[in-house]
Amino acid sequence: MLEGLIPNPRFALACVAAHPEGGRTGRDAARALVALDAPDADPTVRNALADRVPVIEETLAALGWRWVAFTDPDFPVRLSAVSDPPLGLFVRGTLPTDHAVALVGARRATSYGREVAEYLGRELALAGVAVVSGMARGVDGSAHRGALAAGGRTVAVWGAGPDRVYPPEHADLAEEIARQGCLVTEYPPGSPPLAHHFPERNRLIAGLVEAVVVVEADERSGALITARLALDEGRDVLAVPGSVFSRLSAGPNGLLRAGAAPALSADDVLAALGLPPRTPTPGGEEPEIIALIPSGEGVTVDRLAAASGKPVAEVLEALLLLELAGRVAREADGRFRRCHVHP
16 A cells, blocks of 8 residues: 655655566565655665666656656556555556456467457447556457557556567557557666566556456466456456367366356446446448358358358358458468457
């Protein structure tokens, strides 16, 4: 908790700069020093206030980031009340102030997991809910992209400093997120993406939201750490059911067995927030070929030709046009599946 600490943003930044490696011990020490409001109590913090803080402030200004201390009016209210809050956040963009949901899951997600994450991200964003995730490969990136495609707000919580995009291939995605939502980290500039930073940043993800949805995760996934932290803070946890034969469904299926609510659609997530279901947008009749593809399955061209009674060449031509339109996707084995997220 942060109640009762002395409001001194630059001193708080100095305490963070003095403990850039993170860790609960470092955060506890920093909070104790802030409570004392005594820069001379720790020479490391005194030196950081004199030397390191001005450099950090210059770096943040050059990068388009800012320091939001726990005393700042923009500091997220939900995050300030968690058991292990940060003294502040490094932020680029606009922090969410209303409804927010975390979509988390495996980095090596299946095509099903990525599609579900993108679908949920899009539908929640269209309902006015901010989508929070960690900008990792797999589920995280898909969730962000779904929200961005809908023109909604999304928040990426990093495990490195503001000057270190991780993973590097998500540099363009980070720029889009900053324009349409915000980038967040508790680590000062120069901090590398250390292994222990990612479980730590998961507590920020859980603290920023009202509910966490686990899409795909194995039994040791960091997404389950986020779910546990969310439960500890009194947040709702939902899980997307998956195949009993898939290792990446072990996490969400285990959560369901333990009593988590199933997330079978975006409406399930909205209901957990006390929000009304999404009103379906009217659309034209579904193409016949798509209607023959069961949801969640890949189908061969030969099977579709047999089911439709049309020549293989004609079916393949129709599928290629639908693929270009983003309505179907071709799997690595040549099968086609529906795309529930499309232009």
